[in-house]
Amino acid sequence: RRLAVVSAAWVRIWRGRGGQQPPRASAPAAMAAPDFRRLYDADWVANGCIGPVPAGTTTDDTVGTYATNYIIAAVGLVAAVAVVCNRSSSRTYKILSASFFVWTALGYGLAGVLHQVFQEDELNQIHREWWVASYVATLLGILALDLLVNRLVVARFPSISGCRWPLLVVSLLGSAIMIVSNILEESLLLTGIYSLCILLYSLIVFALWSDWVKVLGVALMMAGMIVQPVLASRCGDAAYPECFRDCPLPDPITFNHNALFHVLFFLGLGVLGVAMAVNPSTAADKARDAVTEDVNLDAADAQNPDTPQEMLEA
DSSP states (O other), rough: HHHHHHHHHHHHHHHHHTTOOOOOOHHHHHHHHHTOOOSOOOOHTTTTTSOOOOOOOOOOOOOOHHHHHHHHHHHHHHHHHHHHOOTTHHHHHHHHHHHHHHHHHHHHHHHHHHHHHHOTTTTOOOOOHHHHHHHHHHHHHHHHHHHHHHHHHHHOOOGGGGGHHHHHHHHHHHEEEEHHHHHHSOHHHHHHHHHHHHHHHHHHHHHTOOOHHHHHHHHHHHHHHHHHHHHHHHHHHGGGTTTTTTOOOOOTSSOOOHHHHHHHHHHHHHHHHHHHHHSHHHHHHHHHHHHHHHHHHHHHHHHTTSSSSHHOOO
């Protein structure tokens, strides 16, 4: 024990004279070590980032990042339950809405576990398969929202009811391409761009239905997804060696660009969840029923051209 104390004292003296830390073990081996830290070194940042970057401390597992991941997961699951419990909405609406919230919750919740428990981030991955699973889950959620919005588009513009199948094919094909590309080589940027496109599509369609609360929710989610890459170079891994000096956030060692993205995202997800649960698109369902009825009447009229119109409408 005395030898250990003396050794620790010599290490402190050596570091104080400008020595560098000894190299850390490789990532897999270090993960097994109980005293290993693959996270930002708060003491090094607090002291002004003097000297080289401490080895093995370049991973974003800040509390703001993973805590807000868990909040997104909780909001998504609560929203899914709320949507399903509304008896006024159609079965298809419940399935697609709940799928969007549940898959989104699973994707972000898994990312939170990877940040906190396994101390990994998008640039420092050991459990790649779990990162792929996280991305695929969020893509499945986006697909469910895409399919729901397709229904709203057709209901809003009955004249394009014949485009239902082409819209379905495009949605499924786009989602399949994104999922396969992430399995081959995961890309947070590509996944984010695709998700932003679907969210923008949703925002426009909700605006066409004058569902302004849903528009607000989607807008907040989009704002978070835009803020993240904009601030990444100043508040993320790339800015860590420079002590985050250009980051506009007050404490990036605790609450960085990822945390801000997640806060805006869960606020938007919550607003959207409340709106979709309290005010489901029953008008769209009625419009679709009217379109179906008109199509059936036209078909009957074509088969019996001599049948009076009054009898068909009766």
